[in-house]
Amino acid sequence: MIEKQTFRDAMSCLGAAVNIVTTDGPAGRAGFTASAVCSVTDEPPTLLVCLNRSASVWPIFNRNEALCVNTLAAGHEALSNLFGGKTAMTERFSAARWRHGATGCPQLEGAIVSFDCRISQVVSVGTHDILFCELVALERNDDSHGLVWFDRGYHQLMRPAC
Numbered sequence: 518m519i520e521k522q523t524f525r526d527a528m529s530c531l532g533a534a535v536n537i538v539t540t541d542g543p544a545g546r547a548g549f550t551a552s553a554v555c556s557v558t559d560e561p562p563t564l565l566v567c568l569n570r571s572a573s574v575w576p577i578f579n580r581n582e583a584l585c586v587n588t589l590a591a592g593h594e595a596l597s598n599l600f601g602g603k604t605a606m607t608e609r610f611s612a613a614r615w616r617h618g619a620t621g622c623p624q625l626e627g628a629i630v631s632f633d634c635r636i637s638q639v640v641s642v643g644t645h646d647i648l649f650c651e652l653v654a655l656e657r658n659d660d661s662h663g664l665v666w667f668d669r670g671y672h673q674l675m676r677p678a679c
């Protein structure tokens with residue numbers, strides 16, 4: 518049996534994009550930072566987000582049935598920490614500018630890419646819900662540099678000079 522801490526230490530070796538996942542709808546507005554985001558299939562275009570059921574935002578995502586994955590750019594480190602927990606929702610959202618896409622979920626101005634989605638399926642595994650999200654619309658910003666969560670810290674990724 519692998520200990521939880523041993524698993525986490527190993528997972529900290531996997532670099533991942535950092536995202537602010539937002540929702541809005543009948544249950545209200547919410548957002549949280551997530552590195553557990555992954556492409557699933559391109560027919561239909563679908564990604565997944567893993568959300569801890571003990572997070573304060575879980576009941577809101579569970580009821581709204583739509584979300585937007587906003588992939589963060591270099592310079593978004595403080596915003597990522599703000600959405601990383603223990604902060605009031607109004608404080609999180611007042612720290613940035615947002616647009617509203619097809620689903621009505623908040624899209625972060627300056628995100629590298631925003632995936633506006635409907636939640637198509639939810640599977641519970643252990644402490645988390647895996648939210649399968651079918652793409653409705655997307656917005657890209659090809660000018661900013663990237664941001665990765667690796668070894669418990671942020672690392673900026675420069676685009677190659679052309």
Ligand SMILES: NC(=O)C1=CN([C@@H]2O[C@H](COP(=O)(O)OP(=O)(O)OC[C@H]3O[C@@H](n4cnc5c(N)ncnc54)[C@H](O)[C@@H]3O)[C@@H](O)[C@H]2O)C=CC1
Pocket residue numbers: 524525526528529552553567569644669670
């Ligand atoms: N999948 C998740 O729920 C993740 C949660 N976090 C949370 O952010 C905070 C800071 O994380 P780190 O500085 O990276 O240190 P950490 O030691 O808590 O986590 C190291 C790595 O383990 C994985 N991990 C952490 N908590 C997990 C969870 N509850 N379930 C599944 N995988 C998990 C992630 O890949 C994470 O980067 C912690 O509170 C952590 O729980 C961070 C990354 C992913």
Ligand SMILES: Cc1cc2nc3c(=O)[nH]c(=O)nc-3n(C[C@H](O)[C@H](O)[C@H](O)COP(=O)(O)O)c2cc1C
Pocket residue numbers: 535548549550551552553554567568569571572573574597598600601602603604666
């Ligand atoms: C870099 C980073 C990545 C995270 N990734 C995830 C994730 O993939 N899934 C998740 O459920 N929580 C993740 N978290 C933790 C949530 O952002 C946090 O639990 C969420 O903001 C809810 O906190 P609250 O219960 O205080 O509102 C991450 C936190 C950080 C700082």
